[in-house]
Amino acid sequence: MIAVESVERHFGSIRAVDGVDLEIRRGELFGLIGHNGAGKSTLFKMMLGLLPVSAGHIRIDGEDIHAGNFREVRRRIGYLPENVVLYDNLTGLETLRFIAKLKNCSREECVAALETVGLSHAANRRVREYSKGMRQRLGFAQSLLGKPQLLFLDEPTNGLDPEAIRAFYATLRGLRDSGVTVVLTSHILSEIQERVDRLAIMAAGKIQALGTVQSLRERVDLPLRVEVRTEAALGGALTAILGSFGITPRPVEAATDRLVFDCPRQLKMKLFGAVAGLGEGVADVSIFEPSLEDVFFGFAD
Numbered sequence: 001m002i003a004v005e006s007v008e009r010h011f012g013s014i015r016a017v018d019g020v021d022l023e024i025r026r027g028e029l030f031g032l033i034g035h036n037g038a039g040k041s042t043l044f045k046m047m048l049g050l051l052p053v054s055a056g057h058i059r060i061d062g063e064d065i066h067a068g069n070f071r072e073v074r075r076r077i078g079y080l081p082e083n084v085v086l087y088d089n090l091t092g093l094e095t096l097r098f099i100a101k102l103k104n105c106s107r108e109e110c111v112a113a114l115e116t117v118g119l120s121h122a123a124n125r126r127v128r129e130y131s132k133g134m135r136q137r138l139g140f141a142q143s144l145l146g147k148p149q150l151l152f153l154d155e156p157t158n159g160l161d162p163e164a165i166r167a168f169y170a171t172l173r174g175l176r177d178s179g180v181t182v183v184l185t186s187h188i189l190s191e192i193q194e195r196v197d198r199l200a201i202m203a204a205g206k207i208q209a210l211g212t213v214q215s216l217r218e219r220v221d222l223p224l225r226v227e228v229r230t231e232a233a234l235g236g237a238l239t240a241i242l243g244s245f246g247i248t249p250r251p252v253e254a255a256t257d258r259l260v261f262d263c264p265r266q267l268k269m270k271l272f273g274a275v276a277g278l279g280e281g282v283a284d285v286s287i288f289e290p291s292l293e294d295v296f297f298g299f300a301d
């Protein structure tokens, strides 16, 4: 759906995007993460044809963004900018009807979009009275008008509460399952973890890593965090086993029946075999994969 080849964008001496190659498949839910100033919004604007590239090529649905026919492709793209601009004097429904006129959509579609983002109850209230999260949801509703086949959402969950974030991702999954391609940016790494099909980590204008969350975890080869609960008397025996693998448990405050330690991936099965040898004195074992934060800092630092 999206092919980005050797794309650069310079602002004077700043190389905001510095040689990006990226392919995003049709029907994929794709996340772009990175620190402030990494180049995410600039890349978005170029993919939308809003900002010319300094070098390289971008094709959307087979069409070069600089080709005359791109206007046709552009109609099938929905965009939620990082800072959505709304007219305070219009109601939520009037806001959508205004955009709908430009996109040739019906009133029914506006009503349905408000329903999708959970704003039906506020359809006739002026935007001036909307909370930050409501404004953000109205911006999302705008981007859905015209049934786009491709959605670019820049920091879409900004200002949303946890319940609204959950509802938002449920909507995205529904869209993805109906074949819509979704590309979104976020700073909140724990939020997009497990929710996107693939993601790219961007830093200093470059894609530093690209893949599924699991494949990135494996590539940075971060250890697993393991927590073992034992009968108190077994703590010493477990510490000795860990020592034989070169592992020192982390200090855990006021816990005599719990050991927490980092386990290199390649030792996992051997170590668990040895721990299992302790028999029923081992009450429980929990294994935690590194978070996306850990993975992110592994690549972006």
Ligand SMILES: Nc1ncnc2c1ncn2[C@@H]1O[C@H](COP(=O)(O)OP(=O)(O)OP(=O)(O)O)[C@@H](O)[C@H]1O
Pocket (backbone or CB within 6 Å): 011, 014, 015, 016, 034, 035, 036, 037, 038, 039, 040, 041, 042, 043, 082
């Ligand atoms: N119009 C502009 N003129 C000059 N520099 C710009 C312009 N737009 C972006 N930049 C610079 O390009 C770099 C990338 O900015 P960009 O907005 O793409 O980052 P971002 O990853 O979206 O950051 P954030 O997460 O803070 O939104 C920054 O150094 C920024 O200052």
